[in-house]
Every structure is written in structure tokens, then in C-alpha cells.
Amino acid sequence: MNSSEFFTEAKRLFPGGVNSPVRYYPPNPVYFRKALGDTIVDVDGREYIDFNMGFGAMIAGYGNREVMDEFNRMEFNLMPLGVPNELEILLGMEISSSIPSIEMMRFTNSGTEATMHAIRLARAFTGRKIIVKMNAGFHGSHDYVLVNAGSGALTFGTPSSPGIPQEIANTVIISDFNNLGDIEAIFGSRGEEIAAVIVEPILGNIGVIKPDDGYLRGLQKLCNEYGSLLILDEVITGFRFGYRGYQNIVGINPDLTILGKIIGGGMPVGLFGGKREIMEMISPSGKVYQSGTFSANPATMAAGLATLKYLKAADYHYLNRMADLVENILNPYIDEHEIVMNRVESMFQIFFTGSRVYNYKSAMAADSRRFMRFFKECLKNGVYLSPGQYESNFIGFMHPPEDVEIAATVMEGSIESSRD
Ligand SMILES: Cc1ncc(COP(=O)(O)O)c(C=O)c1O
Incomplete structure (x- = not known):
């Protein structure tokens, strides 16, 4: 079958023929x-x-020999699933030592999950409800962040999706990226209610948009002033510009960081982590619930470790x-x-x-x-x-x-x- 024939079958099986909307383009994806x-x-x-x-x-890269050899050497396929394993410790140590603001972390299976849990955690920690996100900032596809979102949501002209209760959308305030005056005004009027600001350091889901000098530091300062948390979504930027996060390049110290993509070396992954006193609120050390059958599964941990080992020397x-x-x-x-x-x-x-x-x-x-x-x-x-x-x-x-x-x-x- 060729692509067009595959797509005919796919349309019967998957909405729009795809398993993620950005994969679609007319008349049919390859x-x-x-x-x-x-x-x-x-x-x-x-x-x-x-x-x-x-x-x-x-x-x-795909099938990178060094990465593949290291990946296979770990014999992840002989390990049981859903139990603690040593690879999660090795990968956790590597991440914490290269991005020091991540004192403690949880692995998830996607960036979407990670931002969802981080937002719940930020709300629990601060006892506040409001989240500030950037216009066209993208943090995955759950209800807390699908408000004026980027990526596929923008492509399809639905900045927020049907099915999200207005009550939830009402807990999200949108700010204009690269506009400190705008977010200062938001904090000026609602600062005491703001649990967190969630932001990609470089907007990566509306094309590529770089932060102006001082913008991210300005966000951090505002959050510190009002007792709100800064959640830096480094799903794209983590380990992309060196063996570190973008936070280490601009010199900020977010309360919580989100990672994904690269740290899974091609396997499904996400991570939220940050200050110990905040992360300790996660169950079972704290009361904020979060879990996952496949979290820190050996295949992902092995692929992540093999990839990071390669990147460290690259x-x-x-x-x-x-x-x-x-x-x-x-x-x-x-x-x-x-x-x-x-x-x-x-x-x-x-x-x-x-x-x-x-x-x-x-x-x-x-x-x-x-x-x-x-x-x-x-x-x-x-x-x-x-x-x-x-x-x-x-x-x-x-x-x-x-x-x-x-x-x-x-x-x-x-x-x-x-x-x-
Ligand atoms: C900045 C950012 N955050 C979160 C996500 C969601 O990650 P995932 O697709 O793994 O759920 C993405 C996905 O592209 C992203 O670019």
C-alpha cells in the first residue's frame, strides 16, 4: 500500500486518520x-x-550506534515493569547534577502528564488557584493548559478546545510573551491569587520565538515577589543547547522544571522536578497524588541514559x-x-x-x-x-x-x- 491507501484505512481507525493532530496535512500525510x-x-x-x-x-539521530550499543548493554528488556529499578536512579542523578534546580523529580510518560502534575502541585503548595500562561505557549493537551495554546491547537484555529469546563479556563490567565509590562499588570491586580507562571523559555509551538534579554529573569523576580512558583517548561529546550537546561544559560532558578523528549531518547517520557520542599508534597511523602504504571519504565530509562551519555561527550x-x-x-x-x-x-x-x-x-x-x-x-x-x-x-x-x-x-x- 502507498501513503494514500494507508490513510484511507487510517481514517476509519483514527480521528482525522492520525494519532496526534500535527501529523496531519492534506491530502494525506506520508x-x-x-x-x-x-x-x-x-x-x-x-x-x-x-x-x-x-x-x-x-x-x-536515529539508530546512533553508540546510543544503541549502550541501550542494549543495559538489558532493560530483562527487567520487570512497575517496580523500582536502578536505571531510574542513574538517570535521576544525571539529570539532577546537570540541571541543579531539579533537586527532586518524578518521571512521567509524556510532557503533558508532567505539566498537569506540576500545576496541581503548584496549586497545592501555594494554596492558590490561578495559573498564568503565555499566549500560544504550549504545555501539552490537558485542560489546565489548553487555553490559548500553540502547536496543533493553533493550526486548527481552536485556541481552546470544546470539552474544557469554563470554570477551569477561568483559572488560567493569558499573558503576552516577551511583554514584562503585561505580566506585571496581571500580578499587580491578581498577584496574591497566582499559584504559578508556566512558560517555555523559548516558545517552540508557534514557530520559534526567543525570549528578549531579561524577560525570563523578570518573570522569576515577579514570581519571587508574590510567592508564586515559576514552572519552566523545558520539554523542548532541556539538553538541546548543551548538556544542561536553558535555565542554566540564562541564569534562572525555576521552582519547578518540566522535561521530556530528549531525556527519553525516543521513548515516551516526561518529568517534573524542582525544589525539594515542593516536590516532597508528592505522594507518598506528601498528599498530592500522582502515579503511573509505566513511569520510569526500564526501556525509557535505558534509552534516556544511553542518549545522555552520548550527549555528555558530544x-x-x-x-x-x-x-x-x-x-x-x-x-x-x-x-x-x-x-x-x-x-x-x-x-x-x-x-x-x-x-x-x-x-x-x-x-x-x-x-x-x-x-x-x-x-x-x-x-x-x-x-x-x-x-x-x-x-x-x-x-x-x-x-x-x-x-x-x-x-x-x-x-x-x-x-x-x-x-x-
Ligand atoms: C513545550 C512543551 N511542553 C509540553 C509538551 C507536551 O509533551 P508530550 O507531547 O510529550 O505530551 C510539548 C510537546 O510538544 C512541548 O513542546
């Missing part, structure tokens, strides 16, 4: 069968250079050099046309707009229909970008310079042919 290094292969045997890399999770400058290559190829073209490339080291996105993209409103002003034409042109020519304007693209350690050059050249041509 179905993939294999991956090696930086290349993914579809069901017809066509190869694509992948700049999505499992939405950033596969930073070490030269992250390599990723920057490869992203520079993309930028250098695209730059002359971008400068001549109304195109913006937002990039933070190895994470980037293209916007078809003549103006700076620094928040929700400026991102929405870009031509997202042209973006989809651009995406499809790339796809046709063997480059798989993240399938949506409101996503990020990622460079990994198994992108060789030759492929990066080919992919960037395809992108350049696709920008041209995506004109009306």
Missing part, C-alpha cells in the same frame, strides 16, 4: 517505515532528510555549525524577500512575513498558507520539515554537512516555488 541517522524512509522507499527529528526528541558546537550552514545558504535569499528565519542555535523556523516575529500576534501575521506550500515543496524534494508553521525544526548530531547543504538548498528552491 507514511514512514524506517529511519537511520538523519534520514527517514517512507512506505514507497523514498528517503527524506529529516529536520523534524521526532519533534526534537531524536537529537542523537560537541554541541557541531549543531550550531550545521544550523549556520542552513542560515548561510538561506540568508541571501531571505534578505531579498519578505521572509524571517527565527533561530536559536539548532532550533529554527521560517515565517513568510516582512516583520520581526517575537510573540503570538507577530507570528500569526505570517503567511501560514504559503508555509504549507513551502513544506510540501520540501517534502516533494526529499526534505521533511515539521509539518506546520507553528512548530520548530531541529538539527541533530547525525546530520552530516553534505545533507544539511542539500536540505538547505531544497528549502531555498521551495521558498521560491511556494510563491502563489
